[in-house]
Amino acid sequence: MEIWKRNLIVCWFGSFMTLIGMSQIAPIMPLYIRQLGVHNIFLVEEISGIAFGITFIVSGIFSPIWGYAADKVGRKPMLLRASIGMAIVISCMGLAHNVYQLIALRILQGVITGYSTACTTLIATQTEKKNSGWALGMLSTATIAGSLLGPLIGGYLDELLGLQFTFFLTGGLMLLVFFTTLLFIKEDFVASDEKVLSTKDIWNLLPYPKLTLILFVTSFMLQLAYYSIEPIITVYISQLSRSSAHIALISGMAFSASGLASIIAAPNLGKLSDKIGPQKVMLVALISAGLIFILQVFVRTAQQLIVLRFLLGFATAGLAPSINTLVKKITPESITGRIFGFNIGAFYFGTFCGSLLGGQIASHLGIKYVFFTTSALLLLNALLVYEKIVKKLDSNNKFSSLKGSTV
Template identity: 40%
Template sequence: MEQWKKNLAVLWIGQFLVMGGMTMIIPFMSLYLQSDRIGLTNQHEIATWAGIIFAGNFVTAFLFQPLWGKLSDQYGRKMMLLRSGFGMAIVMILMGFATSPWHLLLLRMVNGTISGFNPAAVSLISASTPKERMGFAMGTLQSGGIAGTILGPFIGGLLADAIGYRPIFYLTGALLFAASLLAFFIVRERFDRAQAAKGPNVSIIAGFRQLGRVPQLYSLFAVTFLLQFAMIGPMPLMPLYVQQLHGTSVNLAFWAGFVGSAAGLSNMVAAPMLGRLSDRIGQERVLGISLIGAALMFIPQAMAGTVWQLLLFRLLQGIFLGGLIPSVNALVRRFTPDGMEGRAFSFNSSMLALGNMIGPIVGGLVSGWTGIGGVFLISSGLFILNALWVRKTLVVKQTIKGAS
């Protein structure tokens, strides 16, 4: 097997375990806070702590991703990958020893601080994969993260009933450690540290300004932010929307979970196929079509009359969403100056974390003014504006460059 394929296979496993580990705690976090070792009893206090603890990871991830990107350009992507993998494994195990909400919050924030597995993996794959297979590799890598995100809560719920809450943290930490060991022995990277050291030691802010001189990167970062913002924003409201459409409490939790994960299921399947298609017709075209398609699929979701209709359009939307992140990652690599790939992907990862933070907050505020349907319509409008921006900065400029 070619080395880039070995790298892709191992990092797919790593992406699955990292994202699965991050989401596995969702179903039982509130219950864990009520366990004997932590012992919260007030329901409002439990709900508040659960939200703060879950968000803490994204806050520090947003702040620290650019630092790890800068260091990956200096010392190599594999080193940052292993730093993140082994570090998160240790933090996850320590969560199993927590005895107060403050312990969990601190550890989640530490986890966000040392995180960076995803941008390091994307950057490493982009550097080791042949250009003609870039879209396929990015799509396949994304499918691993999506699979972990979808299956994580499901596996977490099953394990919580089977083995209890604390052992889940130990098991997840052990799996992350094993995935990091696998990457240590199998993943290979061509990186000349001596050559990298000869380059200018640019600060994080100066590096962001330097990348900002490339207008294409700004529009690509915006795609990443809006994707997470628009997809995560309605998620806390989805059970209420399903309840409104379902009209009964029978199997409500099942339908809410099914509808919430529907887009991720079709996304996981479509991402490698659309990535392969983008290698043939161009990432710009797949990105533009995917943005418009995803935007249009928000509209019938706002007007759905039954749960089945909502489910159908969520599945269709997931297909278009599968063409976004792989195309964005391939294009970020194309437009990023040599030697700054790690920073570019880390800034992109920061935009993803920012969308995870702001989306639910804004979605809740907007729904109070416009209703849940209004959140979908506003997301649709934002996607269309972003598609126009992408066309202006990517497609039009590429056409002008080709004509000249």
């Protein structure tokens, strides 16, 4: 088997497990915060948003830093550092005695993460250009599926073994990722004697900087949409359910429905993207997602919410692969790794802002306003993509008509 294919399989597994580990805590976060001594419902909503989202804003800050380190020492060392670090830190969360310790550990988790960043850079630089879109699309599917299937696992483990065991199991999964990476990832890295370019220098090398920026914005919005409801979905499910039994499990099912749909739809949307262009898939996905978020306001049962979350997964399955394909096509190979690092940073910031936005709006205005706000932002993003990307590309998806100064 070719090296890049084997590395892709390992990175897919590692990214999948990493995102499961980072996201399966979501449905149990409000319950765990209550267990740590916070009982006021409004404080639970607000602290849940902060505790969940703080990891991702710190990750967004450190992603370019770890990307720089990867350029100096290689991608495999970054994969090993991130996996063993998360194994230790997440396990310690199960031993927290109060919310302050929990939040501190969530911050530390954000500092040492970077597995997905290193995976994307490794695959982007090792894969032949003709296969790069497919490879990056596969890797994006692992990230999305892991982040959305994680809540189902977290909810199920809470029902079966209790809240603390979820953290210990997640730490065990990350330890498995560490050994898998150590044994099977192969990288012949040769450190370059050339000066590492500054962010300003990299930006000046981009042929279409404004288009790249819009893709970053779309990555940000994708994650914001997914995670705006995540910190308070347990509360929303409890409002919809007549019984208080199995709330964590049902909350996990609501989020994981989107992940299941993404796994089903992603390959077909990838083929469709090759035929009609990734920019058109992005546009339709953003519009569809915006409308589905509005519909979630009017559900009367948890089952109806789960159905709409499933449809949301279909609508957005092609977003991340389309973004990565466009980034790859318009980015010079010499700076591909750094640009993907910034794009993943946008994902992390979107996750933080989504969880913080959801928690704040829910605590001050009500949960239904979270859906209205998210829908409006997605539809505005769709308008931006239509005006600045779709209109700029011809029917053959050529980039010759784009000018860096006019995108």
